[in-house]
Amino acid sequence: MDEREALARLSASLPAAGDDCAVVGDRVLTTDMLHETTDFPAGVDRYTAGWRAVAASLSDVAAMGAAAEAAVAAYGAPRFDPDEVDEFVRGAREVCERVDAEYVGGDLDRHDEFTVATTALGRTDDPVLRSGARPGDAVCVTGTFGRSAAALRAFADGDADRGNALFRFTPRVAAGVALRPYATAMMDSSDGLARSLHQLAGASGDDGGVGFDIAGASVPVDDAVAERFDDPDGRREAALFFGEDFELVFTVPSDAVEDARAASPTSVTAIGSVTESGVRIDGDPLPDRGYDHGSGDGEDDDGTRDGKSDD
Missing domain, CATH: 3.90.650.10 (PurM-like C-terminal domain)
Incomplete structure (x- = not known):
């Protein structure tokens, strides 16, 4: 299955899924995972990786019309270089500060490749869903x-x-x-x-x-x-x-x-x-074509991504 097929299958047992965030009372909650081979090309420094990984989850909060409150990240890598970890956290903290949220920590673990899982929390009592567009808008x-x-x-x-x-x-x-x-x-x-x-x-x-x-x-x-x-x-x-x-x-x-x-x-x-x-x-x-997170190689459906070589 690709990402969309997997999500469609899960929606049968998770009826609340389908928007950029889950709505839990007056909070919205989202999580994302990024990998070195598909999301961080050669040349991305750890400051940028921390910024971008957390920003991806904060973007989901934005899509619900919610005010961002906090974010966490799980950091996995083959080794823990002190400078790299410090720079990652600095990037994560500074992007949170940019949107008046707080970076409140996360987890560290050994992993075969650099991988980041992020979660962001927001607040709104009136979230904007994907389901409200009507002809004439x-x-x-x-x-x-x-x-x-x-x-x-x-x-x-x-x-x-x-x-x-x-x-x-x-x-x-x-x-x-x-x-x-x-x-x-x-x-x-x-x-x-x-x-x-x-x-x-x-x-x-x-x-x-x-x-x-x-x-x-x-x-x-x-x-x-x-x-x-x-x-x-x-x-x-x-x-x-x-x-x-x-x-x-x-x-x-x-x-x-x-x-x-x-x-x-x-x-x-x-x-x-x-x-x-x-x-x-x-x-x-307009072709239904774009980034497929479930492809395993970070490529478009037609097998190409301009500017990024195959790994």
């Missing part, structure tokens, strides 16, 4: 896309400083809280914009879901993409399908777009509208 995103694709290209080019800088993203917790009164459905884009749109469309509406009509020219592409990708096809791939950008993908009533944009501390771009069915870009079907 606007489809919006925060920030820009393709940053992580550019980071992997930088690492592959031997530019570790630039790669690490691009890998350290700020979780959109403040934006998620600000957008909560307006958003009808929301999730983060860890699996890529295209796949996130398919997931959001399938979770909303009636049993058959809803659709999206996206304008390709409206998708905001990170400036770093132009640094590392010369051809238009490569830039499109980086923005739509690569994933791991951790922006918010959400829907709002069409008459609330400007209010949502004004409320958010992060840029908000309307990229399309909710329709009855089908996920399309510029009138053509």
Whole structure:
């Protein structure tokens, strides 16, 4: 099974699963696991690894419209280098401070490869689920896309400083809280914009879901993409399908777009509208393709990831 098949199988016995976080009373809770071979390419330093690992879980909290409270991490490695452990914790603490949360510890264990499991806790009495999009709503995103694709290209080019800088993203917790009164459905884009749109469309509406009509020219592409990708096809791939950008993908009533944009501390771009069915870009079907955490090699469904060599 790939990741999506496994999650679909588990949903039969875990009906509360399916959103970016589990809702437990007025708290939201999430956990993630990252591995050296699939998530930390050569050149990623331990400060960036600590930052990015914890930020991935904090991004799930953001997608629920919750205020982040705390995070922990389990750190596994073949050996415990004092400087590496210290730098990892420093990165984890500083990304928590960036979103007004606290890093409160975790666990250490020996492991064949560097592996991190993180858990984050948030608070809200009105979480935003993936299931509320309705035809006529606007489809919006925060920030820009393709940053992580550019980071992997930088690492592959031997530019570790630039790669690490691009890998350290700020979780959109403040934006998620600000957008909560307006958003009808929301999730983060860890699996890529295209796949996130398919997931959001399938979770909303009636049993058959809803659709999206996206304008390709409206998708905001990170400036770093132009640094590392010369051809238009490569830039499109980086923005739509690569994933791991951790922006918010959400829907709002069409008459609330400007209010949502004004409320958010992060840029908000309307990229399309909710329709009855089908996920399309510029009138053509948008492939359901993106990052597959269950592939075992960190590659897309077509077996390639721009900027990252096979291990």
